[in-house]
Amino acid sequence: MYKLLSTDDILRLGFNHGDIVRARRCCLRRLSRGTYLVRRVCELDFHRPLWASIDQQIHQVFVDHGDIRDEVNILNASLAAHFSHRADQRTDESKSDPPEEIYSHISDALIHGLPVAYPVTHQIEVVRPGVNRRFKSIQVRGSQIPKAHRATIAGAEVTTLERTLIDVARSYNLDVSVPMFDDALHRELTTREILTTLDRCLEKRNSAKVRLAIDLSDYRRESPAEAVAAVRFYEHGITGLEPQVTFHAESLRRDIRVDFCHRRARLIIEIDGIGKLYLGSGVPRHELEQERRREQWLRDQGWQVIRISWKELFEEAKFYDILCAIRRTQNATA
Structure with missing residues (x-):
C-alpha cells in the first residue's frame, strides 16, 4: 500500500501550505483536491515525517517507471485514497453517511486485481443509481446493478468480477477488455459461464461487443x-x-x-x-x-x-x- 495523506494529515505533521507546495516539487504528488501521495524517500530531513513509514517499510515506494504504467499506478493510488476517504466517512459519527456508491468498470477491475493493459481513464468510476455525472476525478454512472451482481470487499460495495468484466467490455475497446478476460480465465477466477451473467444484465447496450470480447479471450495467453x-x-x-x-x-x-x-x-x-x-x-x-x-x-x-x-x-x-x-x-x- 502506498503512503496517502490528506491536507489535514500533513498540517498535523507540522507543515504549512507553503511547505506542501515545496514538497510537491520533491517527494509529494497531488492526486486530487486535498489528497496526496508520498512518492519516495527524499534527502531532506525536514520531509522525514512524510516518508518515515516508507523508510521503515510499512508503506511502498511509488515507483516511477517513466512510461504508461505510471498512469495506471496513479489511478490505483487515487482509488485507494477514495476508498480510504469513504471508509472514514462511514465511521465518522459527526458526518452524515456518504451516498450509496458501487465501484465499477476500470476502478473495480483494479480492486479485483485485473490487468489494465494501458491507461484509458484517469477517473475513478462508480455507480450511484439514478445519477449520471462526470467530475474532474470521478465518473458517476446511473446504472441499475442487481444485488446478484454486487459484492463487498473491505467494507466497500463493488460489482462482481463477472459483472466488472462485462461492464468494461461494454464500455471500452477490445484491447482493454480482452486482456482482463484472458487473465481471469488463466487464473481460473471465472469461466465462460459469464454469458449467464450477461443475459441477466438489465443493460443491453453493446451486448454483441461483450460477446465478441468473450469469443476472443483465451486462457492460454499469459500477458x-x-x-x-x-x-x-x-x-x-x-x-x-x-x-x-x-x-x-x-x-x-x-x-x-x-x-x-x-x-x-x-x-x-x-x-x-x-x-x-x-x-x-x-x-x-x-x-x-x-x-x-x-x-x-x-x-x-x-x-x-x-x-x-x-x-x-x-x-x-x-x-x-x-x-x-x-x-x-x-x-x-x-
Missing part, C-alpha cells in the same frame, strides 16, 4: 501484451496463430515456449510487452544471451521469427508483415 496482439490479429484478419506453443530444443537441453505459432506458415510471433520495452540495462546479460540462442534455434529449424514491441502493437506495419508472411506460404502451397 496483457499477448492479449492486445490477439485483438490486433482479429482486427487485421489474421487467423491460424496458436498461443503458447512449446518446442523441445534438445541441443539447448530445454523446452522453448513461444507466444504465437502459425504451423502452416512456419511463423513464430514473439511479443515484447511493456516491461521488456523499458527494462533497458536492467536485463541481466545471461538472459539476453539465452534469448538470442533461443531465437537462433528456432530460425535454424526453419521458423521465421517476428518480434513485436509494445509500441508496435499500436501500429500497422508489423501486422501487415505477418499477413504478407502467411499469404506467401499460402500462395506457395497453392
Whole structure:
C-alpha cells in the first residue's frame, strides 16, 4: 500500500501550505483536491515525517517507471485514497453517511486485481443509481446493478468480477477488455459461464461487443501484451496463430515456449510487452544471451521469427508483415 495523506494529515505533521507546495516539487504528488501521495524517500530531513513509514517499510515506494504504467499506478493510488476517504466517512459519527456508491468498470477491475493493459481513464468510476455525472476525478454512472451482481470487499460495495468484466467490455475497446478476460480465465477466477451473467444484465447496450470480447479471450495467453496482439490479429484478419506453443530444443537441453505459432506458415510471433520495452540495462546479460540462442534455434529449424514491441502493437506495419508472411506460404502451397 502506498503512503496517502490528506491536507489535514500533513498540517498535523507540522507543515504549512507553503511547505506542501515545496514538497510537491520533491517527494509529494497531488492526486486530487486535498489528497496526496508520498512518492519516495527524499534527502531532506525536514520531509522525514512524510516518508518515515516508507523508510521503515510499512508503506511502498511509488515507483516511477517513466512510461504508461505510471498512469495506471496513479489511478490505483487515487482509488485507494477514495476508498480510504469513504471508509472514514462511514465511521465518522459527526458526518452524515456518504451516498450509496458501487465501484465499477476500470476502478473495480483494479480492486479485483485485473490487468489494465494501458491507461484509458484517469477517473475513478462508480455507480450511484439514478445519477449520471462526470467530475474532474470521478465518473458517476446511473446504472441499475442487481444485488446478484454486487459484492463487498473491505467494507466497500463493488460489482462482481463477472459483472466488472462485462461492464468494461461494454464500455471500452477490445484491447482493454480482452486482456482482463484472458487473465481471469488463466487464473481460473471465472469461466465462460459469464454469458449467464450477461443475459441477466438489465443493460443491453453493446451486448454483441461483450460477446465478441468473450469469443476472443483465451486462457492460454499469459500477458496483457499477448492479449492486445490477439485483438490486433482479429482486427487485421489474421487467423491460424496458436498461443503458447512449446518446442523441445534438445541441443539447448530445454523446452522453448513461444507466444504465437502459425504451423502452416512456419511463423513464430514473439511479443515484447511493456516491461521488456523499458527494462533497458536492467536485463541481466545471461538472459539476453539465452534469448538470442533461443531465437537462433528456432530460425535454424526453419521458423521465421517476428518480434513485436509494445509500441508496435499500436501500429500497422508489423501486422501487415505477418499477413504478407502467411499469404506467401499460402500462395506457395497453392
